[in-house]
Amino acid sequence: KNEVEQSPQNLTAQEGEFITINCSYSVGISALHWLQQHPGGGIVSLFMLSSGKKKHGRLIATINIQEKHSSLHITASHPRDSAVYICAVRSSGSARQLTFGSGTQLTVLP
Amino acid sequence: NAGVTQTPKFQVLKTGQSMTLQCAQDMNHEYMSWYRQDPGMGLRLIHYSVGAGITDQGEVPNGYNVSRSTTEDFPLRLLSAAPSQTSVYFCASSSLRGRHNSPLHFGNGTRLTVT
Numbered sequence: 001k002n003e004v005e006q007s008p009q010n011l012t013a014q015e016g017e018f019i020t021i022n023c024s025y026s027v028g029i030s031a032l033h034w035l036q037q038h039p040g041g042g043i044v045s046l047f048m049l050s051s052g053k054k055k056h057g058r059l060i061a062t063i064n065i066q067e068k069h070s071s072l073h074i075t076a077s078h079p080r081d082s083a084v085y086i087c088a089v090r091s092s093g094s095a096r097q098l099t100f101g102s103g104t105q106l107t108v109l110p
Numbered sequence: 111n112a113g114v115t116q117t118p119k120f121q122v123l124k125t126g127q128s129m130t131l132q133c134a135q136d137m138n139h140e141y142m143s144w145y146r147q148d149p150g151m152g153l154r155l156i157h158y159s160v161g162a163g164i165t166d167q168g169e170v171p172n173g174y175n176v177s178r179s180t181t182e183d184f185p186l187r188l189l190s191a192a193p194s195q196t197s198v199y200f201c202a203s204s205s206l207r208g209r210h211n212s213p214l215h216f217g218n219g220t221r222l223t224v225t
Binding site: 033035041043044045086097098099100101102103 | 145151155169198200202212213215216218219221
């Protein structure tokens with residue numbers, strides 16, 4: 001079983017829809033990252049969480065440490081949100097290494 | 111600031127050839143790392159460094175060498191390229207200062223094909 005599981009693997013939405021991407025992990029962590037990878041390949045850090053909730057524009061990230069689960073929400077989705085969204089965790093036992101999920105491919109149709 | 115600069119963007123090698131992927135950052139980050147990204151799999155850590163003169167192996171280190179002679183540069187060397195090393199490679203850096211984690215900054219990636 002992978003340490004980091006993302007769901008769904010693929011998601012297609014209509015412009016304007018509310019989107020949720022989920023990330024579950026099996027180890028104790030010191031931080032969880034959400035990353036965005038655009039079709040051109042570049043990877044951008046969206047959020048880093050150790051507890052609670054963070055918001056940036058239309059993006060919201062939440063984490064429940066007890067349930068070992070995090071969600072990334074996109075409100076009022078737009079075609080430019082189409083990308084691969086990647087969850088990564090830094091385990092509390094290995095402060096220098098991240099374990100990555102395999103990503104969620106999001107396509108937002110106009 | 112340029113952030114993390116990775117070169118080359120594309121490379122084709124024949125089996126057995128060697129090459130070096132370059133990575134440089136101008137943010138004075140202590141932590142630098144190399145990942146490979148393969149279809150259907152998450153990014154996997156190859157090697158990492160927490161400061162000049164210090165390197166350590168990640169999840170998939172075989173066939174790769176690294177060195178960290180300066181804070182800015184963290185080159186990845188393929189000693190004898192194999193088709194299994196066909197992948198997209200990313201360099202990333204972050205600060206280790208302070209109590210909290212800091213975000214990762216990624217280079218734009220190198221698409222390597224070994225024939």
